[in-house]
Amino acid sequence: MHDRHGSSRFTTGDRAARVRFRRAMALMLMTLLLPGSAQLVAGNRKVGRIALRIWMVTGFSVVVTLGAALFQHEVVFYLVSNTVVLGFLRFALMLAAIGWAVLFMDAWRIGQPLSLGLQHRRAAVGLNGVLCLSVAGSLLFGAHLVGVQRDFMLTMFSSSKVTGAHDGRYNVLLLGGDSGAGRWGLRPDSMTVASIDARTGRTVLIALPRNMENFPFVKGSVMAQQFPDGFDADYLNGVSTWAGDNTELFPKSKNPGVDATIMAIEGITGLKINYWAMVNLEGFKDLVDAVGGVTLNVRAPIPVGGLGNDVTGYIQPGVRKLNGHDTLWFARARDGSDDYSRMARQKCVMNAMLNQISPQVAVRNFEKIAKASSAMISTDVPASEVDRFMQLAIEAKGQKISTLSLVPPMIVTAHPDIKLIHRKVKEAIARADGTAPKPAKAKSHAGDLVTGGSVGSLHSGYAANQADDLGAAC
Incomplete structure (x- = not known):
């Protein structure tokens, strides 16, 4: 800029001040893009070389990991489930946050802030503060998320007992109720075995009614010794309460109610249970909210309330x-309905959750999901097996889910035909595996009666309870 006489308004001192300002700003931007580069060119070169090497090794490791994750999902599942790796990553992120912040402060020092004019000094301080807080804050937040995941893994998956697949399948008992972890005085509201193909993830859901009576326990179990002629003391969902009242029979058990229930499930179905998971239904609603809701086909008005209280809507x-x-009331409503219609709706919720929760949704809502899951589920699945089941869940996503429910009209719950149940379980699994012929023509449920919100009736059976394709039946 010139005055009317053509002479420059900027003196040599002004130009030197602008150079110093641009240099100071450049040093901080260099630190943002290549930590240590500012020290390498204008400060302690040894510090600069160390910082750059760490940055390059870290960048290379991230690129390799991301590349491997694109082709092998198991890599990601291993990283997010291994508590040792998570602990190391959390510590590394915290160190990175501190180290990067120190490099920003040193770059600001190297820029000789006291030699800058007041306006330039304020701008340099402002930029340095924004960069320092943004980078360090992002890394510390990342460390927090890693810590949440690590705490979740340590809290949720504390068991160390690993069991292998039985006949090529993992059988996981899913128990639902209003009780929390360790509160087995309350009866499980629902019982479902998820039989999962160990290779493909293809899943068969085998549901058992809570009001089944006179069933056998698996041979050789303590419950079979107590009830050699079948359980006649209560319904199936009362086994856990009975075991809780007789804990002296389970001296080494942490969860007598669960163990006794597993003995019953194995005796009824003929399947060997690998693991169990107890779902607190009241906590379930927090999980649904954490993922942004779930889309369901509501076929008839579903009452909110009931179960001994007033219907509120x-x-x-x-x-x-x-x-x-x-979603919770869709799954558990029984007013104007029956247990078997409710079981059908619960399977539709399971199908929707499996197919609608994407990895992207899980990442976006990670902290909410971890918090909800910790309050919702107790399980004996060991941490070392979590990556395996995550991979199987991905494999199962998009595949058909088969269902078999041991309910009327096929099964008389008061006097169940155990030989028939064993045969039906084997047939359902064989059809899912593709080793048994499928029905000549799948039954169409178009125009069928809808009872309690589920297609079908107590007399004819509910479509979602007996299906080779659960999604179509819902």
Whole structure:
């Protein structure tokens, strides 16, 4: 800029000040892009070389890991489930946050802030503060998320007992109820065995009614010794309460109710149970809210309330996205319905959750999901097996889910035909494996009666309870 006489308004001192300012800003931007580069060119070169080497090794490791993850999902599952790796990563992120912040402060020092004019000094301080807080804050937040995941793994998957697949399948008992972890005085509200192909993830859901009576326990178990002629003391969902009242029979058990229930499930189905998971239904709604809701086909008005209390409203029919509160009532409502219709709706919720929760949704809502899951589930799945089941869940996503429910009209719950149940379980698994012929023509449920929100009736059976394709039946 020139005045009217053509002479420059900027003196040599002004130009030197601008150079110093640009240099100071450049040093901080260099630290943002290549930590240590500012020290390498204008400060302690030894520090600069160490920082750059760490940055290059870290960048290379991240690129290699991301590349491997694109082709091998197991890499990601291993990283997010291994508590040793998570502990190391958390510590590394915290060190990186501190180290990077120190490099920013040193770059600001190298820029000789006291030699800058007041306005330039304020701008340099502002930029340095923004960069330092942004980078260090992001890394510390990342360390926090890693810590959440590590705590989740340590809290949720504390068992160390690993069991292998039985006949090529993992059988996981899913128990649902209003109780929390360790509160087995309350009866499980639902019992389902998820039989998962160890190679493909293809899943068969085998549901057992809570009101089944006179069933045998697996041979050789302590419960079979107590009830050699079958359980006649209560319904199936009362086994856990009975075991809780007789804990002296389970001296080495941490969860007598669970163990006794497993003995019953194995005796009824003929399957060997690998692991169990107890789902607190009240906590389930928090998980649904954490993933943003779940879309379900509501075929008839579903009452909200009941179960001994007043009905306060209805979930109206239609294909709609439900929040956690409404999804919970969709799954558990029994007013104007029956247990078997409710079992059918619960399977539809399981199918929707499996197919609608994407990895992207899980990442976006990671902390909420971890918090909800910790309050919702107790399980004996060991941490070392989590990556395996995550991979199987990915494999199962998009595949058909088969269902078999041991309910009327096929099974008389008061006097179940155990030989028939064993045969039906084997047939359902064989059809899912593709080793048994499928029905000549799948039954069409178009125009069928809808009872309690589920296609079918107590007399004819509910479509979602007996299906080779659960998604189509829902």
